[in-house]
Amino acid sequence: MNDKVKDINKDDGKLVMAHMYVAFISLFIGGLMGVLQTMVRSGTFTLPFGIGYYQILTVHGVILALVLTTFFIVGFQFALMSKTVGMSDQQRESAWFGYWIMLFGTITTAITILVGKANVLYTFYAPLKAYPTFYIGLALVVIGSWIACFTNFRQLALWKKHHPGEKSPLLAYMVVINMLLWFIATLGLAATVLIQFIPWSLGMVDTINVLVSRTLFWYFGHPLVYFWLLPAYMAWYAIIPKIIGGKIFSDSLARLAFVLFLMFSIPVGFHHQLTEPGIDPLWKFIQVVLTFMVIIPSLLTAFSMFATFELAGRSKGYTSLFGWFKALPWKDVRFFAPMAGMITFIPAGTGGIINASHQMNQVIHNTIWVTGHFHLTVGTTVILTFFGISYWLIPSLTGRRLTKKVNTLGMIQTFVWMIGMFIMSGSxxxxxxxxxxxxxxxxxxxxxxxxxxxxxxxxSQAIGGSILFIGIILMVYIFFYMVFAAPKGYTEFPMAEVSENAEPTPKFLENWKLWIGITIALILFAYTVPFIDMLHHSPPGSPGFEDLIR
Amino acid sequence: MHLHKYERIWLIFGISSLVLFLVVLGVGAFYKGTQPPSHLATVDPTKVEEHEAFREENLGLRKVGENDYIVSVIASAFNYNFGKDDEGNTIRKIEIPVGSNVLFQATTTDVIHGFQLAGTNVNMMVEPGYINSLKTTFKKTGTYTLICNEYCGTGHHLMAFEVEVIDNE
Known part of the structure; x- marks a missing residue:
């Protein structure tokens, strides 16, 4: 019993762990920056050594929204692919290559921010101008992630070649959808960074088209949040049923939800630009309508989740209307942490609908309400699910056991997080x-x-922020404990099966050409006319302003 | 594809709510004319003061009708320029009679700025190369703080102005 038993291919495990180290170190640094910000804003604390508020704000945004998320997601998805469709030596090499490029890009950007040459926040709106290495580093992170995308595509394609006529494994299907979403979305980010920001920051061109750069950024910026959310949905749909002793409610509904996310999460960027000049309000409204379409797969998901919970409870003999609720493993952190995240998504999603509501956006645009909103969505729903994943993923990769002690600490961590977030996000x-x-x-x-x-x-934000930082210290401790100190043994990598009562999955859900075709058609519909307008009625470009951020 | 009966009910309820929300927003926008600020006029960001609306003498509060006002503002890091008063002093505060209709129009000479009159629905982005504008009617008296709510550099949090809505004399 004292041997390490890894529930994954050993070499694939190493690759995934390499991503996890970056993710959890980022969590610590980013969290520290976050708590410092809330202290400064409480008016009781001044940053030492001439460190600027906007410098730590830039670190906080870049390292949590871009680095932590991307490394965790890419790593987690490699684990899922390894378990479902496998990974060849060649694919593992290309995955490592992508990893090193992403890491090199991250370090390049981080150094630029640390020396104070890039206090432009993670959205880096022009014409504030950072030192060129900030943008070059970001571009490398994106390019590295593309290598991960194409490695995942290749993994599924090869599996399909060896399994003709079979439907692809659900989790592999979901990973490929998320990576397609990421690839199509980051084309916009790559376009603005490579064509606009890098030449402009290097001085090769004098001016930049501000509205075009913002539009390309937000073409990427909204699907970005779905790139964070979908891995959480993967765990909800296909892993949690196993943890609670149930089955997947419906394979086809799960796939349908993911297809809808692919189609509707991209042509909606204008809902981040509702109060800005230069965009016809008709096109803003059209994208608001499309934004509302992306709520539908979340409604589907909510139904599927509760159906899974109820079926699992009833199969254990609970018969009364809500009795099955008691059958859920409330004391198992692998369930409890993601469940806390799921419940948080109800108010979080409601806030999101308000934000995207065309003229109603004026009430809250760029107020701290928005910060409160995304600390519920990505900062609670997504991250608590990622923590919930870590409790079994890390020990199953390192060949150790998820002990009672870690489970209890994890439960405390989840409570601390919920209390801290309630106070901070509420205020x-x-x-x-x-x-x-x-x-x-x-x-x-x-x-x-x-x-x-x-x-x-x-x-009160500083009080909530401090409680959250205690939660982060706890989580980082749990991570390193599970990597280096937990007793050796075996932890299951849980993957659920589809319920025998579920209807068979229709073939058209794997018609990739169809879904990619509709996605591109929707993007062209939502963006072509307003984008041509923008180019056609462009004002003279803006020179860079680098002195304003020093 | 098969959908469970309860799921169909749930989705019909959910999607109908979304449609209802959209109809409310659409009627507000296209029938009542409450659109988000989306002015389309452009201006050379390096020659803002050559534009009619932003000439020195046109800045700040101007009465243009019985009950109608225009407020023209040039934003720049880290200040809102409302022009100068009759004695040549920089204007630090404007007073608007309650109940008046006000058109705010603003542009910037440098980076992106926010234009938010805290506690009201006056909230728009000010971007280089564009003039943004927004119409409102002040129904309540009080002192409102105009703040920049888009990061514009090291002094961003110091960028503010005072607007007072006063009783009709």
Whole structure:
């Protein structure tokens, strides 16, 4: 019993772990920056050594929204592919190659931010101008992730070649959808960084088209959040049923939800640009309608989840209307953490619908309400699911056991997170409705009465933020404990089976040409006319402003 | 594809709610005319003051009708320029009578700025090369703080202005 038993191919395990180290170290650094920000904004703390508020804000955004997420997701997806369709030596080599490129890009960007030459926040809106290595590093992260995309595509293609006529494994199908989504979305980011930002920051061209750069950024920026969410959905659909002793409610509904996400999460970027000039409000409204379409697969998911829970409970003999609720393994952190995330998605999604509601966006645009919103979505729903995944993924990769002690610590971690987030995100939402801006250092705005009202909420944000940071320390400790210190043994890599009562999966769900075709058609529909308008009615370009960020 | 009966009910309920929301937004936007700020006019960001609306004498609060006002503002890091008063002093505060209709129009000479009158629905992006505008009617008296809510550099959080909505004399 004292031997390491890994529930995955040993070499694939190493590859996945390499991604996980970057993810959890990023979690610690990013979290530290986050708690420092809330302290500064409470008005009781000043950063030492001349470190700027906007510098740590840039680190926080880049390292959590881009580095932590991308490394965790790419690593997790390689684990899923290894378990479902396998990985050849050649594919593993290309995966490592992508990993090193992403890591090199991350370090390049990180150094630029640390020396204070890139205080442009993670959205890097032109014409604020960072030092060129900031953009070059980001481009490398994207290019590295593309290598991961094509490795995953190749893995499934090869499996299909060896299994003619069989439907692809559900998790592999989901990974490929998410990587397709990522690839199509990052084309926009790559276009603005490679064609606009890099030549402009190097001084090869004098000016930049600001609205075009923002539009390309947000063409990428919204599918980005679905790239974060879909791996959480993979765990909800195909892993949690196994943990609770149930089956997948419906294979075809799970696939349908993912196809809908692919189609509708991209042509919606204008809902981040609702209050800006230069875009016809008709096109904004069209993208608002498309944004609402992307709510449908989440409704599907909510139904599937609760159907799975109920069926699992009833199969264990619970018969009353809500009795099955008690059958859920509330004391198993592998279930409890993602479940806490799932429940949080109800208010989080509701807030999202408000944000995307055309003219209603004016009420909250760029207020700290928005920050409160995405700390519920990505900062709770997604991250708690990722933590929930880690409790079994890490020990199954390292050949150790998920002990009772880790389970208890994980339960505490989840509670700490929920309490901290309730306080922080709650006060962000309220302060936002009162008008408090996001992305701003501590300010009394010349003694304004309104600003005085916001400061109380900023103090509660610091309290919530500090509780969250305790949660981060706990999680990072749990991670390293599971890697190096937990007792050796075996932990299962849980993957659920489809319920025997589920209908067979129709073939058209694997018609990749059809889904990619519709996705591209929707993107062209939503963007062609407004984009041509933008180019046609462009004002003179903007020179760069690099002195404003020093 | 087969859908469970309860799932069909759930989806019909969910999708109908979404359609209802969209109809409300659409009626507001296209019938009532409440669109988000989306002005299409452009301007050379390096020659803003040559534009009619942003000439020195046209900046700040201007009365254009019985109950109608235009407020023209040039945003730049880290300041809102409302022009100068009759004595040549920089204007630090404007007063608008309650109940008046106000058109805010703004542009920037450098980077992107926000234009948010905290506690109201006046909230728009100000981007180089574009003039953005927004119409509103002030129904309540009070002091409102105009703040920049889009990061514009090291002094971003100091960028503010005071707008007072006053009782009609």
């Amino acid at each position: 962000m939402h309220i302060a936002g409705l009162l008008g408090a801006p996001r992305r701003s250092s501590y300010s009394e705005y010349g003694g304004s009465e309104q600003a005085t009202e916001w400061i109380g909420y900023q103090i």
